[in-house]
Amino acid sequence: MAWRKASICGVGHSRQGKLPEETPITLAAEALRNALEDSGIAKSEIDGLLTLPGTSSPEAAKNYLVLGERLGINPRYTGSLVMGGATAGACVEAAAMAVQNGMANVVACIFADTARTAGNKFGAAAGGEDTWAVWGMLGNAANSALGMRRHMALYGTTSEQLGWIAVTCRTHAAMTPHAVMQEPITLADHQTSRLIVDPLHMLDCCLICDGAVCILVTSPERARDCRKKPVAIWGMGQGHTMENLRTRDWWYLPHQAKCIADAYKMAGVGPADIDVAELYDNFTVAVLFWLEHAGLCKVGEAGPYVEGGTRIALGGDGVPINTAGGNLSESYMQGWLHVVEGVRQIRGECGPRQVKDAEVCLVTGRGMTLNTASAMILGN
């Protein structure tokens, strides 16, 4: 039996891309206005606020204070979570638990960033005092590239196979009006794009963007009276590996498989039930790993699985992934738009990119130096 004790009743986002005239506050307001409009809920009804501080918000973990003040929200329940790309899921999950337990009636989950305009780099090394940067372990692609290299060595996975993920996501973005990258790309474009961190090319990487996203979480009862069809949270899971060096299979991110297994269990579903999957894709290789972790293919077989794109594309013969283009082509909102697209797919409002009869959606997120992961199952 699916959990269904909280629902997403509204989603909204700002324009995406390069928006030099905006600030995180104005973008957050735009996303919140759109989410309120989407749900029909009044701002005065919001009594919970959870946020992910954007890279251009210097208040960092006190971001909830700043957003609360500027957006005029005095919540009963609040806080900021800092888990990188796993935070969107983690915020919605915390909101769902708060709603279930009566600590809030409507929780606004918000992320806003002007990373592109600010020229922010996402290149933090880890390793504490003995920082990995001593050996030049720099740039955000490094950890993902390291995992890809070992996957290639163990299973014969190739860069061309990653290319099919990039090409497919771009095809999906072309059907998404707000997507930042809509120009079609070919496998040859992927292969000839410059190497960033070998084995990852430029077209394996997401694009830093300005923008904001808001997700409103409430009780199933309240959601029934909202403007749009409510989307229930069927299952939730998280998993984390903090000990990068001490965990032998850290490169393969075992916590990602665990977080999806927990979400499946809570939802009472399995891989065969998934109609559409919104998989966190800071790099193409992330999708490859998720497909195996989600049980959509066997361990080591994601390379052949994505080849040709037919099993991951809309209208193909598998589970369509990242139907709005994902971080790679829709916009790099650190996975927040993955939740939004999951909601829209379950509502059935995606027009040309709608997955027919989509009833169960898997949404995942991952972050930091590949330490954190969250997964959700969304359904009716």
Add this chain to the structure above:
Amino acid sequence: MSTTPADPQPIKPLISETNKPFWDGCRAHKLMAQQCAQCQELRYPAAAICPNCLSAAHEWRELSGRGELFSYIVIHRGYHPYWAQRVPYNVAFIELEEGVRMFSNIVGTPNEALRVGQKVKVAFEERGADLTVPVFEVVG
């Protein structure tokens, strides 16, 4: 010491009481690691507390320096002035015989000839007057 754009400084570790024996060991061309006096687990990087049993008691011991190339990448972008002058350079993830894993660089082998699973042995590279960094060479 003045630094010109042509002579950027390498990225240095932050030396503390905890990790000083490791970096002193590098100066003497010895790869050192802590061993917990309570549960015997080897640990790297240096830490005040054993993450397995939480004991602070430990001894330093010299590692064999032998291991395997667990994975590696070749970075083509310059994210820091020192490393920007060295692109494309490799970053190696090494698993030592004793079971600990560390980031490093492979020297003496072209990046194109690196393979996951290659046997490696520690070497030491002087990076300026006050820093000796453990790197690895492919053996056999």
